[in-house]
Amino acid sequence: MFDGITRRIVSMWFPRLASDRVLRTRPVDAPFALTITEQNTQRLYCLNAQAEAQGLHRAMSFADAHAFCPDLLSAPARPDQDARFLAALRRWATRYCPWVGLEGADGLVLDITGASHLWGGEAALLGDMRAQAARAGLSLRLGLGDTRGAAWALAHYHEGIAPPGQGLCALQSLPVAALRLEGAQATGLQRLGLRTIGDLAQSPRGPLARRFGPELMLRLDQALGRTPEAITPEREPPHYATRLTLPEPIGLSADVMAGTGRLLKRLCDTLKADEAGARVLCLTLQRVDRASQQVELRLASAMRDPARILALFERGISTVDAGFGIDQMRLEASVVEPLPAQQIGPKTQPTPDRLNDLITRIGTRIGLENIQRFLPADSHIPERSFLIAPAAYSQPKPGWPESCWHAPRPRPLRLFPPEPIAGTTPRPATRFRWRRMSFTLARSTGPERIAPEWWLEDDSWRSGVRDYWHVETREGRRLWMFYTPQTPGWFVQGEFA
Template sequence: MFDGMQKRVVSMWFPRLASDRVLRARPLEGPFALTIRQASANRIYCLNDIAEQHGLHRGMSHADARAFCPDLQSRPADQASDGRFLNVLRRWAMRYCPWVGFEGVDGLVLDITGAAHLFGGEAMMLADMRQKLGRARLTARIGLGDTRGAAWALAHYGEGCAEPGHLLRVMSSLPVAALRLDDKTATALQRLGLRTIGDLEGTARAPLTRRFGPDLLMRLDQALGRQPEQITPLPEPPKYSVRMTLPDPIGLSDDVMAATSRLLDQLCSRLQAREAGARVLCLTLRRVDQEAQTVELRLARPLRDAARILPLFERGVAGIDAGFGIDQIRLEAAQVESLPVQQVSHVSAGQVDRLDDLITRIGTRIGLDNIQRFLPANSHIPERSFLITPAAYSEAEGPWIALRPRPLRLFAPEPIGGTGARPPQRFRWRRMSLSTARATGPERIAPEWWLEDDNWRSGLRDYWHVETCQGRRLWLFYTPQNPGWFVQGEFA
């Protein structure tokens, strides 16, 4: 910022940020609202313009809203996605100036001092903002002033532009709530007859300070430029990348691995300083003919140990075509996760590390998502008692706990002949004639009523552990509601 240059601030307010985000992805006709759970009741969180025209408003209970507007379409709000969308808008707004920060959960603030002339002036800049936001189907209100407080007030209560040095003249007619006051303070001021900022400015300051504290006059002074208020842009996330330019081209795999080792030492030092670990590493090799080849390494666990990471690059580096030589190598941690320092056991740490390295090595050939593990699930239904998840993105849990023995193999129920509530003495299964030698049971399992599963529509099941004379150890069940016998598993 140059000395003597008048500071200019833009405030963008998105009053329907959440609903606009949802409707951009899935347009709907008619009234629409997002709901949020508050105090044991669903309340309106955000709504579109048509819903407001029907008399609905934020904070209204969902039941009352449906009574006023039977055609209302609604869905639960996703505040995390709204926050990510606002961050996308923040990055987009950096096209106008480098200083862009958040203004609450539904607004942005931009310090455009010295940048408006790049767009033909302030009026042309604001027109460009409105045009692009309107094209993106986003409802936005924009204010421009000398201070952050003035820009916020104009965006929320005036949507206008205050000429440099004339803040009080523009803001004097705005309500006192435009000073970013809480509802209680704004209501108390209105009861005293102080309804506008002009009324507040013309009142003695000492009585206001005694009654409302210093925050009221601080907000007034910030809006009128008597007290500075900074705009703090969101810092960009750190980038973990290192590069090496070679004086002479190289082409041997051993030379590339030696250079990669030096880069890994530097990169892992940066990761350790921030207690982070790399999950995806990209090694880019630039040849002398300006062509580049990339070796991507996806790790089963976040790592910052150069000695463990380096051997995992060997297979990818061996397949590189060096051409007439490689003159530049760049290593980047494309995906980084938190990896705080923690106490580990000298007995188990090595075993876990070797398993993670093995998963990484196999994953480079068939993909990490194709290496899966079984995890226990909290359900007494046999089909729902386990989960299958990628081993690289899950942790091995404790031992399996089963009150009754479970078969090693489970499959879809296969019907067999038999009548009565006890296992049949003779039955045929998979083209084999079997006879029961010993039967243990029954173990009655009831369906989980809160889940819909067509395989359990028959109701209760009585499970039996059956040992046959032919050596098969099977898991049979009987359905009392619809009499029938089925085989669902086989013990080892």
């Protein structure tokens, strides 16, 4: 009881949540199952009704299932997408009451105390839930009782409504597994002859608690309302957006910049309170003729400094067509990343703000993905000793390449695919031609032998080891050349500055 009102709890169970999610977009008229790999065995994860009618069940190996049902269609399971889909269903369920929480990986729990009369009663409320789920192509089982445990038991084992104050009468014929017990506990109780909740409720508590532990009695008391059980609603994700309605339409770029500055101040204060930074900002400008324009700003790093962000908006705002005037402005941070506060001290490394701002300015013209940087890689093979990554989505390695490249010999500034030249002797030739130019050897340093990484497939290194030489020519070119002992030949692969 709560202030004289009996709590009423609804349990929504989606027994085929994963398969229904997939079949909503790709319906099939055949047995269908999602599979998942467990301990090197592909097993059934979720099935549709037609597959269950063929005698298939969850955790069954896919090979056995296909032998029983040759027409079985399958697809890989995606538990991460199922979790996002269930989170969307939780938001949808708030139409019935504000207190909605998750119940495992395929269910919801709702506290509808004082809300059922808005739908014409409890039966009408459950009827609307079923109709909405059927319209969306979802299988749904419902249970309603005074407690969370009672509602769960009814949803999973006997759909229905337990009248207020009569939880034991509604649950006594259900199996003991309806108390949300583990399989070993339910099996142990059945071996003792305690098959239903009614049998368990009439048995002495002491011996059962000593044999099965306190959790058994806790589950029974929660289902019967003797011990309270909380329903914790999921916290809504933060939404970073702010709006400004203008008393008079504006059209000058300076006025739009001033309004954007006011929006940025409010938005950045909210981001700072949550220790977050914006990566993508979207400014929507509503004109008096109801048309709207958007200015998107993608930042090279998470940021919440309104002055810096405002300067980066200038180019996009200058291209806006104000028409007869702008009377509404809305600014939203559509992509947000954590940006914790940093301790400021004498040893604090300065953040590359100017570089990030430059990357943002160039990225607005050519795209952030097209601005790239080199990063070190853990490989002694020259072609694999570095990576190329978008500068906006990676961090530079401090001190690289000087302090991070542990090569025994210096490496050239420029690397390119090996280019063959004439020669078969183990030492560099006195005179050779490369790229239609003649060169005379002045000095050479080497060899540095580099062996291929045998655990990786690389056609260019199948010839075996390479002996690298640092060659200085009288013409001034400093080349990085290698010799292949297995198949005698010379190649130029790089050039020093």
